[in-house]
Amino acid sequence: MRTENNKTKSLQKQCNIFHVNTGSCNGCDIEVLDAITIWSAENVEVKFVEPQNAHVAIITGPMTVKAFKFVLEAIKKMPMRLIIAVGACAVGGGIWRSSYSTLGGFHEALKLLNEQGIKIDKVVYVPGCPVRPESVIRGFKILFNEERPSIKYQSFEA
Amino acid sequence: MFVTEEFRGRPLVDPEKCVGCGSCILVCPAGARRLIQEEDRYILRYFIGQCIFCWRCVEICPEKAISGTTEFFFATDNWEDLFIDIKHKTVKCSYCGKTFVPQKLIINTKNKLPSEFDFDRLDICPDCKKNIGALKISISRGIAYEDRK
Numbered sequence: 001m002r003t004e005n006n007k008t009k010s011l012q013k014q015c016n017i018f019h020v021n022t023g024s025c026n027g028c029d030i031e032v033l034d035a036i037t038i039w040s041a042e043n044v045e046v047k048f049v050e051p052q053n054a055h056v057a058i059i060t061g062p063m064t065v066k067a068f069k070f071v072l073e074a075i076k077k078m079p080m081r082l083i084i085a086v087g088a089c090a091v092g093g094g095i096w097r098s099s100y101s102t103l104g105g106f107h108e109a110l111k112l113l114n115e116q117g118i119k120i121d122k123v124v125y126v127p128g129c130p131v132r133p134e135s136v137i138r139g140f141k142i143l144f145n146e147e148r149p150s151i152k153y154q155s156f157e158a
Numbered sequence: 159m160f161v162t163e164e165f166r167g168r169p170l171v172d173p174e175k176c177v178g179c180g181s182c183i184l185v186c187p188a189g190a191r192r193l194i195q196e197e198d199r200y201i202l203r204y205f206i207g208q209c210i211f212c213w214r215c216v217e218i219c220p221e222k223a224i225s226g227t228t229e230f231f232f233a234t235d236n237w238e239d240l241f242i243d244i245k246h247k248t249v250k251c252s253y254c255g256k257t258f259v260p261q262k263l264i265i266n267t268k269n270k271l272p273s274e275f276d277f278d279r280l281d282i283c284p285d286c287k288k289n290i291g292a293l294k295i296s297i298s299r300g301i302a303y304e305d306r307k
Contacts, residue, residue, distance in 0.1 A: 092207030129210035139233040149234035156173035
């Protein structure tokens with residue numbers, strides 16, 4: 001990982017966010033705005049900025065084929081590549097998973113990014129349709145190593 | 159953190175009650191529940207990353223094994239964490255040897271049927287049942303003979 005603990009600690013006080021909508025229905029976007037309003041009440045200075053100055057990229061939507069090249073350009077410009085995939089669409093494609101015009105979520109796009117040799121520092125998946133603002137804040141805290149993930153892989157023998 | 163009682167969160171499956179009938183897979187509009195067929199077992203996989211929390215599976219489950227919760231507080235940095243697997247042992251068809259249903263479903267069906275039912279046919283797959291039926295009809299009409307089986 002390129003990020004160090006000192007860097008992520010400073011992000012808990014001041015955080016620059018680049019938000020990109022890759023074909024979302026705007027449900028998650030509204031929840032993200034809500035989340036940041038709640039989060040900034042915890043003495044965190046949050047700004048929406050251009051990708052050149054961003055620490056964290058928030059991605060909503062099922063990653064349409066046309067949006068992918070813009071996301072690729074934006075991620076190339078980012079100095080620190082921390083990413084939050086917000087919503088069912090961004091995580092696994094949601095109800096658009098098998099559509100011809102989408103890649104099916106950020107996890108699929110991640111494979112394409114790896115092929116091009118672009119390294120991502122950390123990705124946090126926040127599922128939900130739409131997500132609740134609290135879980136977006138939890139996503140930020142997991143990104144900055146403050147909290148542990150709230151779900152685990154489970155396997156049962158029936 | 160504060161949600162009403164009607165809030166629809168993550169549906170959870172009780173693996174004790176689940177018989178592996180697959181009706182939740184059939185009804186899921188988002189494709190969050192999937193069936194993975196392996197040689198000697200079936201895996202019912204729940205992928206929370208695609209779930210839209212509509213609770214269709216809760217409504218449809220014939221064994222009432224799926225219960226709705228108000229949990230919504232999910233976030234993880236590990237892709238594997240988004241899955242929940244339920245593994246079922248399977249039964250082999252007594253004619254062709256192909257796997258076709260989970261063991262628990264056969265046991266559950268046996269318990270529900272009246273005692274005078276012909277239980278020998280329960281472990282025959284649908285294809286073989288068709289063939290046996292066709293063979294019996296053709297024997298009765300004199301087209302085929304008993305030893306052809």
